[in-house]
Amino acid sequence: MSVVEALSRTRGGKRLHWTDYAAYGYLVLGVFLMFGPVVWLALSSFKTQASLLEFPPTLLPMSQKEAVVSGYDKPLPLFTVTLPDGSKKLMGQVRRVGLQAQMVDPNAPDKPINVAIGQRQPIRELAFATSNYTDPLRQFAFTRYLGNSVFVTIVATIITLLINSMAAFALSIYEFPGRNAAMVGIIGTLMIPITVILVPVYLVVTSLGLINSLWAVILPGAATPTGVFLLRQYMMTLPRDLIEAARMDKASEWQIYARIVLPLSLPALAVLAIFSVMWRWNEFLWPLAVLTKSESYTLQIGLNAFQGELQVQWQYLLAMTVLTLIPVSLVFVFLQRFITTGIANTGLK
Amino acid sequence: MAHLELRDVEKSYGTVKVIHGVDLEVKDGEFVVFVGPSGCGKSTLLRMIAGLEDISGGDVRIDGIVVNTIPASERGLAMVFQSYALYPHMSVYKNMAFGLENMGLPKAEIERRVSNAATLLRLTDYLQRKPKALSGGQRQRVAIGRAIVRNPKICLFDEPLSNLDAELRVAMRKELSALHADLGGTMIYVTHDQVEAMTLASRIVVLRAGQIEQVGAPLDLYNRPDNLFVATFIGSPKMNIVEATVAASSGDNTRLTLPEGRELSLPFGGGDLQTGQKLSLGIRPEHIVVAADGDLEMSVDLAEQLGGETYFYATGKGLPQFTIRENGQANRRRGDTVSIRLRRDSVHLFAEDGKAIRHGATQVPG
Numbered sequence: 220m221s222v223v224e225a226l227s228r229t230r231g232g233k234r235l236h237w238t239d240y241a242a243y244g245y246l247v248l249g250v251f252l253m254f255g256p257v258v259w260l261a262l263s264s265f266k267t268q269a270s271l272l273e274f275p276p277t278l279l280p281m282s283q284k285e286a287v288v289s290g291y292d293k294p295l296p297l298f299t300v301t302l303p304d305g306s307k308k309l310m311g312q313v314r315r316v317g318l319q320a321q322m323v324d325p326n327a328p329d330k331p332i333n334v335a336i337g338q339r340q341p342i343r344e345l346a347f348a349t350s351n352y353t354d355p356l357r358q359f360a361f362t363r364y365l366g367n368s369v370f371v372t373i374v375a376t377i378i379t380l381l382i383n384s385m386a387a388f389a390l391s392i393y394e395f396p397g398r399n400a401a402m403v404g405i406i407g408t409l410m411i412p413i414t415v416i417l418v419p420v421y422l423v424v425t426s427l428g429l430i431n432s433l434w435a436v437i438l439p440g441a442a443t444p445t446g447v448f449l450l451r452q453y454m455m456t457l458p459r460d461l462i463e464a465a466r467m468d469k470a471s472e473w474q475i476y477a478r479i480v481l482p483l484s485l486p487a488l489a490v491l492a493i494f495s496v497m498w499r500w501n502e503f504l505w506p507l508a509v510l511t512k513s514e515s516y517t518l519q520i521g522l523n524a525f526q527g528e529l530q531v532q533w534q535y536l537l538a539m540t541v542l543t544l545i546p547v548s549l550v551f552v553f554l555q556r557f558i559t560t561g562i563a564n565t566g567l568k
Numbered sequence: 569m570a571h572l573e574l575r576d577v578e579k580s581y582g583t584v585k586v587i588h589g590v591d592l593e594v595k596d597g598e599f600v601v602f603v604g605p606s607g608c609g610k611s612t613l614l615r616m617i618a619g620l621e622d623i624s625g626g627d628v629r630i631d632g633i634v635v636n637t638i639p640a641s642e643r644g645l646a647m648v649f650q651s652y653a654l655y656p657h658m659s660v661y662k663n664m665a666f667g668l669e670n671m672g673l674p675k676a677e678i679e680r681r682v683s684n685a686a687t688l689l690r691l692t693d694y695l696q697r698k699p700k701a702l703s704g705g706q707r708q709r710v711a712i713g714r715a716i717v718r719n720p721k722i723c724l725f726d727e728p729l730s731n732l733d734a735e736l737r738v739a740m741r742k743e744l745s746a747l748h749a750d751l752g753g754t755m756i757y758v759t760h761d762q763v764e765a766m767t768l769a770s771r772i773v774v775l776r777a778g779q780i781e782q783v784g785a786p787l788d789l790y791n792r793p794d795n796l797f798v799a800t801f802i803g804s805p806k807m808n809i810v811e812a813t814v815a816a817s818s819g820d821n822t823r824l825t826l827p828e829g830r831e832l833s834l835p836f837g838g839g840d841l842q843t844g845q846k847l848s849l850g851i852r853p854e855h856i857v858v859a860a861d862g863d864l865e866m867s868v869d870l871a872e873q874l875g876g877e878t879y880f881y882a883t884g885k886g887l888p889q890f891t892i893r894e895n896g897q898a899n900r901r902r903g904d905t906v907s908i909r910l911r912r913d914s915v916h917l918f919a920e921d922g923k924a925i926r927h928g929a930t931q932v933p934g
Binding site: 458460461463464465466467468469470471474478479482483 | 618619620639640641642645646647649650651653654655656657666667670671714715718
């Protein structure tokens with residue numbers, strides 16, 4: 220099915236049913252609500268600092284058109300000036316003094332005139348301030364932060380998948396006394412927010428000497444109750460016959476885990492991987508607590524550095540936020556295909 | 569190939585006992601079928617032999633060694649599951665090779681064995697396919713192939729044909745028979761279908777409520793059932809049972825009273841039959857003939873024309889519904905009155921507790 224076909228599906232019949240209008244109206248609203256902020260972010264990341272603070276704000280990155288006028292060192296901003304006789308003229312502004320601006324005609328640069336500021340309209344054009352991207356990449360250790368973030372995300376996701384799948388395997392395949400109690404205990408930890416355990420975990424991490432190491436970010440969150448729960452629920456749906464067939468086939472329990480259960484849980488693992496990547500990539504509070512040296516900053520903490528006490532460099536913050544969004548979006552695009560494949564894959568009648 | 573022995577094997581779930589002291593010996597190369605109604609414990613017993621269920625009491629011995637505590641993976645048995653339980657993420661080749669890889673065989677040997685099994689089961693063209701791309705019969709063959717490539721001591725089958733349609737089931741039944749003839753291994757097969765049991769088994773074990781009712785060759789069970797349960801379970805359609813009372817019994821003649829005062833004289837007697845003793849008389853559908861001067865007058869309820877033979881169901885006053893088989897295409901209609909004769913030499917007598925007292929002479933159906 221092509222994209223156009225998918226996007227133009229209706230309830231059927233010759234005319235559009237009112238539910239078609241309702242459905243599309245709802246979907247458009249949804250797209251606007253979800254995607255609007257992202258579009259705003261992307262467009263704003265190309266605005267100069269001045270146009271970000273401009274009022275009224277614009278959606279597109281607009282900036283004042285400028286022109287080089289002979290006799291002036293800097294390019295002059297261009298305005299449309301309404302002259303006393305009612306005619307309009309394109310002029311550059313040399314300087315502004317109070318309510319008066321000294322303007323000059325670019326074709327006659329030696330005859331500046333004074334114009335009331337109400338009599339001139341700025342000429343604006345679409346301009347992308349790519350320096351928002353290039354400047355921080357030069358000045359700010361973006362690549363180092365990126366490297367740290369990638370390391371934390373990948374290693375933590377691998378460890379999370381490994382540990383959680385083992386726990387889920389034990390809790391779903393084996394029957395032992397206390398199995399349900401263990402599960403309830405794991406689920407129960409979901410109710411404890413990170414802010415509550417921030418200090419104790421910080422103390423543990425400190426006494427292990429992990430402060431300012433990326434492992435301090437990776438290890439405490441490696442075993443997630445959500446992941447164990449998700450994988451366990453999925454593994455419980457695997458037919459028991461498969462496990463027993465593997466036992467009859469002389470497979471050890473490790474082989475059953477690695478060669479039967481893990482491959483068959485791929486869709487659930489993909490979902491957890493997506494979650495884990497998003498959690499780790501976007502994690503802020505915990506890394507902020509344990510990473511104090513800038514060489515161990517992750518991207519999120521690095522971005523925070525643009526937010527000074529007195530001034531926020533919004534243009535850099537927005538641009539770097541866009542860069543930060545790209546990898547996690549790509550991961551989602553690639554991994555979400557795994558979710559659908561393999562679901563109809565049980566092979567049992 | 570191996571010799572299996574069950575000694576007083578028991579299984580309970582909590583306080584509920586599901587297998588009550590089963591004793592059984594399966595000899596090398598035998599094809600033994602466990603048959604019984606659903607819930608009789610036949611699958612549980614098989615899984616206990618496999619090692620997939622704990623044994624609550626008694627011993628399971630394979631080649632003389634008690635295997636009670638040996639895990640399934642180390643017992644050296646193979647099992648074919650009702651659901652086939654093929655590994656969906658592996659190709660047919662991988663499915664069959666999985667067990668061999670776990671045994672640590674060299675690659676060349678694995679390849680040789682898998683391709684032999686594939687040839688035997690006509691799967692050579694499908695080796696690279698995933699199970700979901702196979703038909704039911706092919707999946708079944710892969711499951712069997714996976715079991716036999718390992719040359720297991722005993723091959724266990726847990727209702728392997730019950731997911732197939734009727735036609736395929738008959739075809740696979742023949743293949744399994746041929747396979748056993750070719751390979752000659754020890755096989756234990758669980759089914760609730762007594763036709764499968766009759767056609768496949770070298771010996772049948774009839775189970776009911778966790779106990780063995782009778783063990784024997786198919787025709788032994790058919791001709792000389794030990795009790796009423798086996799008599800009615802084995803044979804399709806079922807044996808007809810009618811209540812009777814002993815009117816008189818002498819050395820070579822027994823007279824029975826049937827419901828509504830009908831009398832039946834049998835050409836055998838027995839000292840242990842008491843006058844007035846209540847009995848169940850059993851007679852198979854093919855041992856009843858329609859005759860002018862029959863023993864019982866009955867009215868036809870329903871006739872089933874199978875082409876080569878006709879079954880009709882008839883009731884008489886005070887009698888349960890009888891199933892009667894006739895050769896060829898007999899023209900019976902609902903409401904027709906027929907007079908039937910029970911072949912005296914094929915009558916079975918059962919005591920009130922269900923135990924067989926007398927069997928008619930062993931008969932070839934005729």
